[in-house]
Amino acid sequence: MRRATARDVAETAGVSVATVSRVINAATGVNPETAAKVHAAIAELGYRPNGVGRSLKTASSRLIGVLIPTLSNPVFAEAVDGIAEGVADGGYSLLFAASDYRREAESRSIETLLRYRVDGLILTVADAADSRILDLLDTAEIPYVLAYNPAGAHRRPTVTVDNRAAGALVANRLVELGHRRLGMIAGRLPDSDRARARHQGFAEAAAAAGLPLPLLAEVPFTRPELEPVLAGIFAAPDPPTALFCSNDMLAIATIGVLTGLGIAVPGEVSVVGFDGIAIGTHLHPTLATVVQPSRELGRTAARQLLRRLGGEAAVAPVILPHALRHGASLGPAPKSGRSGASASVPPVSSPEIRTSTP
Amino acid sequence: MRRATARDVAETAGVSVATVSRVINAATGVNPETAAKVHAAIAELGYRPNGVGRSLKTASSRLIGVLIPTLSNPVFAEAVDGIAEGVADGGYSLLFAASDYRREAESRSIETLLRYRVDGLILTVADAADSRILDLLDTAEIPYVLAYNPAGAHRRPTVTVDNRAAGALVANRLVELGHRRLGMIAGRLPDSDRARARHQGFAEAAAAAGLPLPLLAEVPFTRPELEPVLAGIFAAPDPPTALFCSNDMLAIATIGVLTGLGIAVPGEVSVVGFDGIAIGTHLHPTLATVVQPSRELGRTAARQLLRRLGGEAAVAPVILPHALRHGASLGPAPKSGRSGASASVPPVSSPEIRTSTP
DNA sequence: GTTAGCATTGTAAACGTTTACAAACACCCC
DNA sequence: GGGGTGTTTGTAAACGTTTACAATGCTAAC
Structure with a gap:
């Protein structure tokens, strides 16, 4: 059976399609009796307005495109949940795509959206400062808001945390705890401007504290x-006593491998993650991490985008x-x-050390 | 600047819109030289075919609707990742919605999709056997595949595991380990036919082993x-020595609360989850659970749906x-x-006990 | 009784595609 | 040279809406 159209409803109700359209759009100026007839016809036929036709005519799809690296990392899953929550208010739906951290998939997916x-669009891209596809969105004046990608000279709208300060916060805390040889395990830096910013803050703070380059x-x-990788690191002389991982998933995997290698956490090496995924508090050992409010971040990104769609100029x-x-x-x-070969760690001069929580 | 249309491309290239359409659809029977001209015009104008117009004309959106309870549970996040992977092959995109386990949100979201x-559609609904909205999909002959929802008398296409057998498997294993007083912590049973099937298998196997009703x-x-809830359970006399939780998230929360209450896991009470989310192996204590292949499940659901869309009749x-x-x-x-008041547990008669792994 | 004003409804033209059909043309064979 | 065949292209209608505009009928004021 062919799906009912507004035309069918119009015939059944004995009115014109224009009237049907007015009724389903809750428009003013339609006689209550007529509206009742139309509603009856709609119910009788099981009519459901065709959003495609509507989109074509109104040039608005009520669709928000979402692109993130992967749903397998709870940090993004939670953000998408937050986005879904946030756009629902405005009556928008979500068109979803995952890039799997691959740049070419990024462009391709956005093209599809x-x-x-x-x-x-709400996007987490590899590098917000250097992205052909974002340039394209800018020139085409297609509204978008980045999520997680750091703010920067590119002046693109984003919702994020201060990744650099957070990286510094971790380094400073490690220094406080007496660590002098730091290391960072990160996803490929070109694939993540977040990881890069975290690393930058981490390295800067380490330098400021007089430590060697992590x-x-x-x-x-x-x-x-x-x-x-880890076997190599800990086979070398004077291995780090603390590892900062660019995200929690990496931190969890790192702890697992270290344990497998017989290296005690945190006895021989401390591990700090990033993201604050909920499960972290239930791990063994519980995961030290920088918490960012992912669901809230998604919700905020959605709100910012809706604001922009509502007519407001470029959002900060x-x-x-x-x-x-x-x-x-x-x-x-x-x-x-670990090897017993290195000299004892000199005490850290506390005065220079500050942690900052924004 | 107005977005370029096929008409613009046609004018620029000096051909008709029909020819433009033929070129972008890689159709046969178009002169290579003409095609080159059209491609040049497309590049010059930055033309991107309007999928809305196409959908309207072809009556096919190349869109798959996905509805799951929540992305906050990694079991669903992974499945959606699998679905995205699976439909990408066929050139489909994903329209996403979450029901948050609420039935009315379920219907509303599907209506929107x-x-x-x-x-x-690929759906995880509260109850596949009793769902008005699925009835509606059936009569409207809209192709869909369920994910996770158990197969049953409803004869609806689904991709899942044998939840009942899995529940029985858990009970039998617990019995093997000498547990005689079992309990189950589940999400509201009316909200999840999976949980119900798991409970059924669990209770049946317990009964078969001669145990009291869990x-x-x-x-x-x-x-x-x-x-x-847990405080109440363990304040009562003869509390269970093993808890089966209807999913891993619940199991993790349960372990957390038990620990907080000073009840040792597994010293005083064992906990078994369901889903096999990846993180489970990193928990403290590591989580015993029934593993289901979520990503594969999503991929399979996608493949089944595509097959159905490809013209095959109702898929099994x-x-x-x-x-x-x-x-x-x-x-x-x-x-x-725990209270020391209960009598010693009688030894379990092993001959009657069988675990089954499909 | 006329007519202005208002409420309600209808008519028809878009929106951007795809595609059946027709047209134009070149080629080849007799 | 005529006509059949095949290739390439164009014309125009449709897909299901929304909406500007026109039309209709009614009320009320003159």
């Missing part, structure tokens, strides 16, 4: 091969608060190096 | 208030394999009850 004529290991975001970046959550994976620096 | 004229506590899926249910994953949250029954 644009084909559907989404009214706006070791940096980059691994692919998807299926990182941590075992050889929003920086949400972050916080360091303590966990059992973080402890004081061990008294001596 | 249908307005966009999705070509098909205790059952139902809590809301969203923000379950476990503390009073697919039952994927499940497996019990051991974890430290599961141990042998304690020698005596």
Whole structure:
């Protein structure tokens, strides 16, 4: 049976399609009796307005495109849940795509979303400062809001935390705990401006505290091969006593591999993550991490975009608060190096050290 | 600047819109030189075909609607990732909605998805056997595939595991380990036919092993208030020595609350979850659970739906394999009850006990 | 009784595609 | 040279809405 159209409803109700349209759009100026007839016809036929026809005519799809790296990382899943919550108020629906951290998939997915004529986009891209596709959105004047991507010279609207300050916060806390040899495990830096900002803050704070440049290991975001990397790091002399991981998933995997290698966490090495995924507090050991409010971040991004769609001019970046959550994976620096070869760690001069929580 | 249309491209290239359409659809029978001209015009104007116009004409949106309870539970997030992977092959995109476990949101969301004229749907509903909205989809002959919802008399296409057998598997394993007083913590049973099937299998196997009816506590899926529930259970005489939770998130929360109440896991009570979310192996204690292949489940659901859209008749249910994953949250029954008041547990007669792994 | 004003409804033209059909043309064979 | 065949292109109608505009009928004021 063919699906009923407004025309069918019109015939059944004995009115014109224009009247039907007025009724379903709750427009003013239609006789209550007529409206009742139309509603009866709608119910009788099981009519459901065709959004495609409407979109074509009104040039508005009531669709928001969402692109994130992957749903397998709870930090993004939660944000999308928040976005869904946020756009529902405005009567928008979500057209979803995942890039799997691949840049070419990023462009391709956005192109697809644009084909559907989404009214706006919420995106987490590899690098907000250097993105052809974002340039394209800008020139085409297609409204979008970034999520997680750091604010910067690009002046693009985004909702995020201060990743650099957060990275510094971690370094300072580690220094406070007596760590002198720091390391960072990150997803490939070119694939994540967040990770880059976190690393920058981390390294800067380490330098400010008079520490040597932290070791940096980059691994692919998807299926990182941590075992050889970590084995290598801890086979070398004077390995780090603390590792900052660019996200919680990486931190969890890192702790798992370290444990497998017989390296005690936090006895021999402390691990700090980033994101504050809910499950972290239930891990063994509980995960020390920088918490960012993901659901709220998604909701805010949605709200900002709706505001923009509502006619407001370019919206300013929003920086949400972050916080360091303590966990059992973080402890004081061990008294001596793993190999026993390194000299004892000199005491840290506390006066220079400050943690900052925005 | 107005967005370029096929008409603009046609004028620029000096051809008709029909030819433009033929070119972008890679149709046969167009002169290579003409095609080149058209491609040049497309590039020059930055033309992007309007999917809305196309959908209207072709009566196919190349859109798949997805409805799940929530993205906050990794089991669904992973499945959606799998679905996205699966439909991408066919050139489909995903229109996403979450019901938050509320039935009325379920209908409302599906109605919305249908307005966009999705070509098909992948759904996890509260109760596949009793759903007005699924009846509606059936009569309207709108293709859909369920995910996670158990197969049953309703004969609806679904991709799932044998939840009942899995529930029985858990009970049998607990009996093997000497547990005699079992309990189940579940989301509200009317809100989840999966939980119901798991409970059924669990209770049946317990009965078959000659055990008393397992205790059952139902809590809301969203923000379950476990503390009073568990406190109540363990204040009563002869509390259970093993708890089967209807999903991993609930199991994790349960372990957390039990620990807070000073009840040792698995020393005093064992906890078994369901879903096999990846993080479970990193928990403290590691989570014993029934593993279902979520990503694969999503991928399969997508494939089944595409097959159906490709013209195949009603597709049969697919039952994927499940497996019990051991974890430290599961141990042998304690020698005596928590209060010390209960009699010693009689030894279990092993011959009657069988575990089954499909 | 006329007519201005208002409320209600209808008519028809878009929106951007796809596609059946027709037209134009070149080629080849007799 | 005529006509059949095949390739390439164009014309125009449709898909299901919304909405500007016109038309209709009614009320009320003159």
